[in-house]
Amino acid sequence: MGVAFDSISFKASLCDGCGDCMTACSQAKGGASRISIVPGAKAGSFETALCRQCGDPKCVQVCPSGALDKDGGNGIIGWDASKCVDCLLCTAGCAYGGIAVDESVARVGKCDQCDGDPACVKVCPTGALEFRKAGSIFNEYGAKEDLFVPGLSGCQGCNSELIMRHAMRKIGRNSVLATPPGCIPGMGSVGYNGKTGTKVPVFHPLLTNTASMLSGIRRYYDRIGRKDIVVMALAGDGGTADCGFHAVSGAAERGEKVLYVCVDNEGYMNTGMQRSGTTPYGSWTSTTPVGEHMQGKTQDAKNLPLIMTAHKCRYVATASTGYMEDLYEKLDRAIAASFEGFSYLHIYSPCPTGWRIPSSKVIDACRLSVDSNFNPLWEYTNTSGLRFTHSPDNAHPVSAYVKMIGKYRHLSPDQLAHIQAKVDEQVALLKLMAAESPPPPAAHRAPAGSSTPAGAEPSQPARREIARN
Amino acid sequence: MPEAKYLLVGSSHAALEALRAIRLVDPDGSMAMLTRDDRLPYSPTILPYVVSGRSAPDKVLLRDPAFFAANNCAYVPNARAVSLDAKARAVTLENGEVWRYQSLLIASGAAPAIPPVKGLDGVTYHVLRSLADAEGLRGAMGAAKTAVVLGAGLVGLHAAENMAEAGLKVTVVEMQGHVLPGYFDAKASTRIEDAFTTHGVELKLGRKVVEVAPGKVMVDDGTTIAADLLLVATGVRPVTDWLEGSGVLVDRGVVVDEAMRTNIDGVWAAGDVAQATDFASGNKALIGIIPTAVEQGKIAGQGMAGDSYRKDYAGGLPVNTYRFFGRVALSIGRAAATDGVEAVETASGAYRRLVLEGNRLVGYASVDEPFDVGIMGELIRRRVDLSECKDAFLARPVETGRRLMSEQWR
Ligand SMILES: Cc1cc2nc3c(=O)[nH]c(=O)nc-3n(C[C@H](O)[C@H](O)[C@H](O)COP(=O)(O)OP(=O)(O)OC[C@H]3O[C@@H](n4cnc5c(N)ncnc54)[C@H](O)[C@@H]3O)c2cc1C
Ligand code: SF4
Ligand code: SF4
Numbered sequence: 001m002g003v004a005f006d007s008i009s010f011k012a013s014l015c016d017g018c019g020d021c022m023t024a025c026s027q028a029k030g031g032a033s034r035i036s037i038v039p040g041a042k043a044g045s046f047e048t049a050l051c052r053q054c055g056d057p058k059c060v061q062v063c064p065s066g067a068l069d070k071d072g073g074n075g076i077i078g079w080d081a082s083k084c085v086d087c088l089l090c091t092a093g094c095a096y097g098g099i100a101v102d103e104s105v106a107r108v109g110k111c112d113q114c115d116g117d118p119a120c121v122k123v124c125p126t127g128a129l130e131f132r133k134a135g136s137i138f139n140e141y142g143a144k145e146d147l148f149v150p151g152l153s154g155c156q157g158c159n160s161e162l163i164m165r166h167a168m169r170k171i172g173r174n175s176v177l178a179t180p181p182g183c184i185p186g187m188g189s190v191g192y193n194g195k196t197g198t199k200v201p202v203f204h205p206l207l208t209n210t211a212s213m214l215s216g217i218r219r220y221y222d223r224i225g226r227k228d229i230v231v232m233a234l235a236g237d238g239g240t241a242d243c244g245f246h247a248v249s250g251a252a253e254r255g256e257k258v259l260y261v262c263v264d265n266e267g268y269m270n271t272g273m274q275r276s277g278t279t280p281y282g283s284w285t286s287t288t289p290v291g292e293h294m295q296g297k298t299q300d301a302k303n304l305p306l307i308m309t310a311h312k313c314r315y316v317a318t319a320s321t322g323y324m325e326d327l328y329e330k331l332d333r334a335i336a337a338s339f340e341g342f343s344y345l346h347i348y349s350p351c352p353t354g355w356r357i358p359s360s361k362v363i364d365a366c367r368l369s370v371d372s373n374f375n376p377l378w379e380y381t382n383t384s385g386l387r388f389t390h391s392p393d394n395a396h397p398v399s400a401y402v403k404m405i406g407k408y409r410h411l412s413p414d415q416l417a418h419i420q421a422k423v424d425e426q427v428a429l430l431k432l433m434a435a436e437s438p439p440p441p442a443a444h445r446a447p448a449g450s451s452t453p454a455g456a457e458p459s460q461p462a463r464r465e466i467a468r469n
Numbered sequence: 470m471p472e473a474k475y476l477l478v479g480s481s482h483a484a485l486e487a488l489r490a491i492r493l494v495d496p497d498g499s500m501a502m503l504t505r506d507d508r509l510p511y512s513p514t515i516l517p518y519v520v521s522g523r524s525a526p527d528k529v530l531l532r533d534p535a536f537f538a539a540n541n542c543a544y545v546p547n548a549r550a551v552s553l554d555a556k557a558r559a560v561t562l563e564n565g566e567v568w569r570y571q572s573l574l575i576a577s578g579a580a581p582a583i584p585p586v587k588g589l590d591g592v593t594y595h596v597l598r599s600l601a602d603a604e605g606l607r608g609a610m611g612a613a614k615t616a617v618v619l620g621a622g623l624v625g626l627h628a629a630e631n632m633a634e635a636g637l638k639v640t641v642v643e644m645q646g647h648v649l650p651g652y653f654d655a656k657a658s659t660r661i662e663d664a665f666t667t668h669g670v671e672l673k674l675g676r677k678v679v680e681v682a683p684g685k686v687m688v689d690d691g692t693t694i695a696a697d698l699l700l701v702a703t704g705v706r707p708v709t710d711w712l713e714g715s716g717v718l719v720d721r722g723v724v725v726d727e728a729m730r731t732n733i734d735g736v737w738a739a740g741d742v743a744q745a746t747d748f749a750s751g752n753k754a755l756i757g758i759i760p761t762a763v764e765q766g767k768i769a770g771q772g773m774a775g776d777s778y779r780k781d782y783a784g785g786l787p788v789n790t791y792r793f794f795g796r797v798a799l800s801i802g803r804a805a806a807t808d809g810v811e812a813v814e815t816a817s818g819a820y821r822r823l824v825l826e827g828n829r830l831v832g833y834a835s836v837d838e839p840f841d842v843g844i845m846g847e848l849i850r851r852r853v854d855l856s857e858c859k860d861a862f863l864a865r866p867v868e869t870g871r872r873l874m875s876e877q878w879r
Contacts, residue, residue: 012875038868038875041858047875049841058843061486061763064512065524066531083528085518088790088797088842092760095847096878097871101839106795 004135004142005075007053008111008118013394014128015046021120021129025111028119032102034111035120035129049097051111053077058093059110068099075135076113084108127391134324141328144169147199152187157352157359159321159366160184160263164234166324167261168200170331175230176217177202180210180244182236183270183351184263189234207239211251214258222257230335232259238268241277241304252311252342259338261345262304269354277302280374281422282415284407285354295410300422305346309380309433314341317379317389320348322366326377326389333379341382348375356406365404372401373427378434385437386430398423472569473501473543475773476560478550479576480504482512482759483740483766485531487574490770492540498774500542501568503560505549509533511600513578514759517627519603520610521634526600550577553715555733572735572773575712575723576766579705579741579757584619587680594681594699597624606700610635613697617641617686619678621648623791625702626665630793632698633670640671640694642678642686649798652789653834654805657798657820660836664794705757707742720744722755727781729769737773739765748784748850749803749831756785760846786846797835801842802849804834813863823863828856833866844870851877 015037022033036049053070057077060068067084070077079099086107090099102109111118113131121131147168154161160183168175177200179185188197190204205213210233218231240248240262251258267285268274275285280301284290288297308316315337319327330345337343350357350365357365369375370390377390398420402408411419475491477484480502488502504510509530518524537544549563553573560568581596583589595606606628610616616632618625621643633639641648647658648665662672673688680687686694707722718724718732722744729737729745740762747754764782771779791798803810806824810831813823819838824831829852833845845866848855853873855862862869 010875036871038872040872041876047872049844049871049875052878058763062482062759064482064514064531064759065518065529083524085515085524086792087514088792088799088839089514089759089788091839092788092790092801092842092846093763094841094843096874097841097844100841101797103839 003072003075004138005053006113006116006131006133006135008050008113008121009130009132010048010050011128011130012040012045012047013396014126014391015048016126016128017044017046018125020123020125024119024123028114029109031104032100032109034109036097036100049100051077051094051098052096053111053113054098058095059090059099060093062089062093064089074113074116077110078112079108079110081107132325137324137328138166141166141169145173145199147173148189149192149197149199152189152197154183154187155351155353155359157362158183158349159362160265160349161187162321163261163263163347163349164189167234167331168198170328171230171232171259171335173200174228175200175232176221178205178210178214178233178235179203180205180233180235180239181207181270182239182263182268183265184234184236186270208243209247210235210239210244211247211256211258211260214260215251215254215256218257227339230259230338231257232261232338234261234263236268236270237262237264237266237278237304238276240264241302245277248308248344249311252308252313252344255314255341257338257341259334259343259345261334261347263347263349264304265349265351265354266301267351267354269351273351273354278304280419282402282408282411282419284356284410290410295412295415296407303426305344306426306429308344308346309386311342312382313344313380314338315343315379315381316346317344318346318348318375318377320366320370320375320377322363322368322370323377323390330379330389337381350405354407356409357404361404365401368396368401368404372396372398373423374398374401376427376430378430380433386433387437388430388434392427392431395427470559470567470569471501472499474498474571475500475574476568476570476572477502477574477576478504478560479574479578479740479742480506480510480544480546481576481578481740482762483578483742483769484574484576485510486763486766487576487737487739487770487773488540488542490767490776491774494771494774494776497541500540501545502537502542503545503548503550503562503568505547505563506599507546508600509544509546512759513598516597516600516603517624517631519600520597520607520628521631522607526604529600550711553712553717553736555715555717555736558735570735572737574766574769574773575717575731575736575738575742576740576762576769577708577711577742578762580708581701582704582706583701584678584703586619586678588682589701592681592683592699594701596701597628598705606698609698610637613637615639615695616698616700617678617694617696618700618702620701620703621645621650621672621674622702622704623649623789625700626661626791626793628700628702629665629670630668633665633668637698638669640673640686640696641665642673642676642688644675644677646675648672648674649789649791651805652787652791652800653798653836654807654822656814656816657800657804657822657834657836660820661791661793661798664796668794705741707744707755709742720753724753725765728772728779729765729782730772737769739769745782746784748786751784754785756787758785758788760788761785783850786849788842788846790842796837797839798837799840799842800832800834801846802830802832804832806832821866823866825855825859828854828859830855830862840867841870844874847874847877 025033099110274287317330373395677689723738741757820836
């Protein structure tokens with residue numbers, strides 16, 4: 001398994017150009033700032049030049065002195081002042097202004113991420129700069145035992161494999177898994193020449209009864225005193241929102257101690273891309289075709305995670321592989337909650353095949369679905385109510401998201417307007433629920449400058465919208 | 470008979486980059502890197518700093534033996550290739566050894582071009598291309614009081630500066646009317662020339678050396694200059710002598726296509742030795758700088774290893790980052806162009822020249838004012854249309870360039 005690295009990310013839509021990051025950097029480095037904020041194309045918008053710590057760093061390749069090198073441990077391109085001859089060739093290699101002349105010392109200066117605690121991120125008041133720890137999370141869990149066998153037969157680019165392998169690495173061997181019909185058993189989790197594709201007990205319930213069977217299994221383990229087993233489902237949206245719903249709803253209502261993970265790819269993608277209850281309005285599917293009489297699905301999706309909050313579950317959350325830190329935190333809380341009551345985690349999972357997106361764009365789609373509020377990230381508990389884990393303010397218009405997905409290619413302006421209205425309505429409702437909720441306990445509140453500013457927190461001053469990109 | 474699936478002739482930027490590209494897709498295929506040098510890889514660009522003493526010769530090596538061990542590549546020093554038998558897929562070395570290969574990279578770089586000056590073969594003169602040259606020049610500087618440099622290109626000026634700083638009386642003779650011709654326009658060059666003159670270096674521009682004799686140099690203006698030390702830095706030419714009779718097509722350098730393939734199956738070429746596409750004209754040209762060597766080396770390596778993500782070579786851009794007497798001169802692209810382009814010059818304290826063609830940047834040079842050379846190069850390479858932000862770009866090129874690349878990043 002390869003290694004991944006933490007990175008500083010910049011969100012132009014949140015930057016208000018205060019320049020605090022530059023001041024903090026030049027203080028920390030005793031010279032010119034390594035990050036530069038510059039005016040954007042529109043008045044009041046801003047852009048940045050910052051070292052991206054490239055995987056394939058051009059600056060290193062063109063340096064004639066060996067003064068630059070990528071550290072295999074933390075991924076940072078380090079600069080050795082004693083070897084550097086000030087030829088400035090590195091500045092010709094970098095297309096991002098990541099390494100530039102520091103006129104105060106007449107040498108080059110570049111970002112070194114301040115030993116894993118970047119000064120710029122700490123002072124950024126808007127959350128435009130984030131230090132994303134996804135790399136260290138990936139390394140930490142990547143080093144743990146993979147509980148799925150190699151060679152699962154998922155489609156190229158499908159992020160369900162990421163969800164399965166990483167979630168199971170985190171949950172560990174003390175688990176019993178149910179994978180109802182869908183992509184996950186289709187990939188081989190329940191069958192390989194008479195053997196399973198998992199290293200934990202796994203079974204293949206009917207599409208209708210997953211949550212019921214898990215209830216029974218949990219009760220059995222409780223009876224024999226095995227309190228350490230996570231009893232969980234990795235189910236699709238069909239088996240959860242449609243024909244499996246009565247079982248899910250019943251188990252939630254009874255407060256069964258189950259971790260139910262729904263991997264939502266918005267349809268029956270495994271069996272021919274039919275529509276499901278969570279297929280959004282306007283989507284092309286094989287049963288909601290696009291032609292003379294029909295322009296994709298004519299009904300709105302049901303918001304399953306929101307429905308689960310109405311069951312007063314112990315824990316309900318939405319997550320996306322576009323934001324792995326967030327997903328990991330939620331997995332922690334979801335696992336803990338599953339020993340006390342019904343725990344429901346809804347992971348949005350774009351399907352490259354059925355949605356018609358290039359395999360290489362799946363994670364981009366995950367990000368944009370969140371950044372456009374199409375799939376807002378939030379969590380709920382029956383005691384603290386609902387809170388956003390990712391700011392729903394400053395969102396991209398939903399058109400930016402649907403534009404990259406083939407199943408929306410035919411959308412008319414009216415249909416697009418309908419989708420945007422639906423998104424706005426959902427966010428308004430969620431915001432209302434968040435506002436009604438008691439303030440989150442201190443431990444849940446994002447510290448200042450943390451990677452996931454909680455936009456709906458009352459303590460967070462409302463920031464003016466800068467620009468939509 | 471030693472054999473390697475991948476045989477790399479040369480151990481500098483182009484070959485090292487090819488090694489990396491090959492190992493990305495083929496971690497196991499046998500590989501050997503041959504070099505006529507007796508050391509581990511180093512960059513010719515570092516040599517002026519070895520001459521000045523700023524860099525110690527043993528501190529400039531780009532790779533160590535552990536690197537070659539980790540990459541499963543045999544590093545063979547003192548291995549000068551003397552001939553290539555393309556049919557037998559074999560390279561013969563000076564010591565008689567014959568290396569068989571499946572794919573070959575010609576990355577033998579360039580060597581100093583020696584002009585036909587009367588008397589030159591009768592005197593001791595220096596060139597600067599290998600570490601041994603640099604050490605020799607450094608040694609000779611100690612004993613010398615006067616020096617003459619032939620050529621006011623990068624190598625000549627670098628060396629002239631070092632020697633002047635070391636206290637020698639230095640004269641530079643250059644055929645063209647200004648220093649660093651091609652990279653900089655006359656106005657930019659004037660600033661550089663002034664710095665040299667101020668530091669006591671005599672520049673004889675638009676002049677030719679007609680004859681040399683031990684201890685002195687005769688110039689076509691009739692003067693004779695004393696020279697304890699003579700440095701010939703009148704340009705370079707690709708090292709292709711060992712390819713004679715091999716069938717590999719050589720014009721001024723080894724002619725390659727957009728994939729860095731030569732006309733012979735299984736033979737690639739990259740770096741200073743290769744005559745590849747010029748970005749501006751689309752014609753075949755020699756652009757002997759590290760950025761082109763690195764890019765070509767990568768493309769060649771990808772081709773040799775059958776990497777399906779290989780992209781065609783888009784053509785080389787001249788890039789020049791030059792430090793002189795603590796000051797800075799930078800240029801990229803057609804920075805000195807005048808025909809059919811729109812050039813905007815500013816000179817308040819620092820000098821800046823922006824060259825546009827149809828609202829697209831094609832060249833940029835500055836003296837005493839840094840800019841992000843890489844960003845401007847990318848704007849040129851991507852032919853970014855600047856009409857929407859032209860005023861801002863001309864007024865604040867660095868800020869606007871950073872903004873444009875920040876947008877492209879997303
Ligand atoms: C003094 C100086 C200053 C420079 N400054 C700059 C600068 O500021 N910026 C810039 O971009 N570029 C600069 N350059 C140019 C830059 O160094 C070259 O473009 C670059 O090194 C080309 O790399 P290469 O791999 O093609 O070949 P080279 O670096 O020329 O390497 C050729 C290799 O081939 C080997 N070799 C040659 N013939 C044989 C043979 N027959 N058998 C086996 N091995 C052989 C050599 O030993 C060497 O390892 C400078 C060059 C010099 C000399
Ligand atoms: S300085 Fe530029 S090329 Fe080097 S790692 Fe940073 S972003 Fe990449
Ligand atoms: S200025 Fe940049 S390219 Fe030149 S030696 Fe220093 S780090 Fe290397």
